[in-house]
Amino acid sequence: MTAAPLPDHEYERLLELARYQILDTAPEASFDRLTRLAARALRVPVAVINFVDQDRQWGKSCVGLQDTTASRKHSLCAWTILGEEVLVIPDASRDPRFRDNPMVWEGDLPIRLYAGAPLVTPRGYCIGTLCITDTRPRDLAREERATLQDFAALVMDELELRRHHRELSAQVDWQRRELNDLQQQVAHARVLEAVNELLELPLSPQEATLAAAALVGEAVDADWTGLVSLRGEDLAIQVAHHRPDLSPALLAFAERLPHLSGGLTRLLRESTAVTHLDDYAAHPAALPEAVAAGLRAAAWVPLGQFGETTFMLVVVRAERGPRAAWRRTDRALFDAAGRSVRAALTRRTLLDDQGRAARQDPLTGAGNRLALEEALASRQGAGGTFGLALIDLDGFKGVNDREGHAQGDQVLRVFAAALRGELPPPAEVYRYGGDEFVVLFADLSEDELLEHVDIAVLAARQLTTQPLGASVGLVGGAEAQGGAALLSLADERMYRAKRRRQRARQGQPSAR
Numbered sequence: 001m002t003a004a005p006l007p008d009h010e011y012e013r014l015l016e017l018a019r020y021q022i023l024d025t026a027p028e029a030s031f032d033r034l035t036r037l038a039a040r041a042l043r044v045p046v047a048v049i050n051f052v053d054q055d056r057q058w059g060k061s062c063v064g065l066q067d068t069t070a071s072r073k074h075s076l077c078a079w080t081i082l083g084e085e086v087l088v089i090p091d092a093s094r095d096p097r098f099r100d101n102p103m104v105w106e107g108d109l110p111i112r113l114y115a116g117a118p119l120v121t122p123r124g125y126c127i128g129t130l131c132i133t134d135t136r137p138r139d140l141a142r143e144e145r146a147t148l149q150d151f152a153a154l155v156m157d158e159l160e161l162r163r164h165h166r167e168l169s170a171q172v173d174w175q176r177r178e179l180n181d182l183q184q185q186v187a188h189a190r191v192l193e194a195v196n197e198l199l200e201l202p203l204s205p206q207e208a209t210l211a212a213a214a215l216v217g218e219a220v221d222a223d224w225t226g227l228v229s230l231r232g233e234d235l236a237i238q239v240a241h242h243r244p245d246l247s248p249a250l251l252a253f254a255e256r257l258p259h260l261s262g263g264l265t266r267l268l269r270e271s272t273a274v275t276h277l278d279d280y281a282a283h284p285a286a287l288p289e290a291v292a293a294g295l296r297a298a299a300w301v302p303l304g305q306f307g308e309t310t311f312m313l314v315v316v317r318a319e320r321g322p323r324a325a326w327r328r329t330d331r332a333l334f335d336a337a338g339r340s341v342r343a344a345l346t347r348r349t350l351l352d353d354q355g356r357a358a359r360q361d362p363l364t365g366a367g368n369r370l371a372l373e374e375a376l377a378s379r380q381g382a383g384g385t386f387g388l389a390l391i392d393l394d395g396f397k398g399v400n401d402r403e404g405h406a407q408g409d410q411v412l413r414v415f416a417a418a419l420r421g422e423l424p425p426p427a428e429v430y431r432y433g434g435d436e437f438v439v440l441f442a443d444l445s446e447d448e449l450l451e452h453v454d455i456a457v458l459a460a461r462q463l464t465t466q467p468l469g470a471s472v473g474l475v476g477g478a479e480a481q482g483g484a485a486l487l488s489l490a491d492e493r494m495y496r497a498k499r500r501r502q503r504a505r506q507g508q509p510s511a512r
Contacts, residue, residue: 004078051128080116081126091137117152213240304342364416376483390490418459
């Protein structure tokens, strides 16, 4: 038995065969119809459409046989594809190339007549055959050879039709995906525009990022979207959006997450890039509790930092199947929304820092006169009850004169810090000028306020050998209209208190 040599350009021929994606496919009626017609027209018991692969022949359609898959070295069709004409072997048992071939002798229908017409592609490559066999030796007339060749051409037409249909379907699917992507891009652009508009509203950073998280979660058709805030080791979650039919197990897991150790949310807290997972369970840091609750795909979008709080958007899909995977447009929206929120928080932080600097006394860290004027206008405009205390540090000039201005500055810093630390919220401390301070307070009695002032004076005394005290003028917010009038009234009362202290020192010392 002699194996057929390889055709010229064998590698290109195999690539051409692969273009048709026909190998190992299921039976198809169009091909079976052609083999039946060929067997009937040529009066033979067997007709087969065979394709010659690298190491085998494989039958797409068989009449008279169950299967024609065989090693290529035993394939008679491997000889047929060496040319473009019909190959006829009247008696294979007598042909020296095939007389020892097991395919010629074995089976219920041993091969005597073999005739094969090559399947020639439009680019001139022979990828297989339409062949017929008979159990008795005979030749084929010229008309029969032409008929076999015509049937082979019909098989090739069917292959081409099948390929064109597949490629057209792929093109239509691609165009459909592109259209869907374009529609998603337009929709996501509108969402991004809404996010940017939202970030310009007078909302707190937490309110703005929570609302932005909800918009993004709805846009990507997420099952659950949450805003994670991290401050030190503390992790908190606010649910921004979730599907009404979301499983209770996943909602319960989200509530437990702040109390669980490990996991990707904590691991990614310092990340500045978006992280997407289409298969959450496959990640080595995946939490078993999350997998058990039904989490399938997840994305972590860093939103930046405001003050000491780091914000992160976490988006989850729970369903199995293709829908769980993040689309290209989803990932683009995550990136763009994350950048927008981070830029807004950075801008807000910068503005707040500038605002604080413009309203903060650089020496003591207390509010300055501008901050005091704004706070007085706000409190009087709100109409609530509040108190104002004007405090003057008695004896402070002696500290500057005898111990130097650097020591005097330190005394002022310690006094302001101690006073701010002692006063309960919402009380605020302002440096009015020099050694004078103002306290705005609520829900404090006069004795309570004076006690807090005394404690701050005691703290400042630890830094100097000079005698220090404090004179305090107290007024109620309703005693005068306008901040200037209130301060003037407090100033009068403070100087009266100072004179009382001076008289007391000339007689019996006073604590104030």
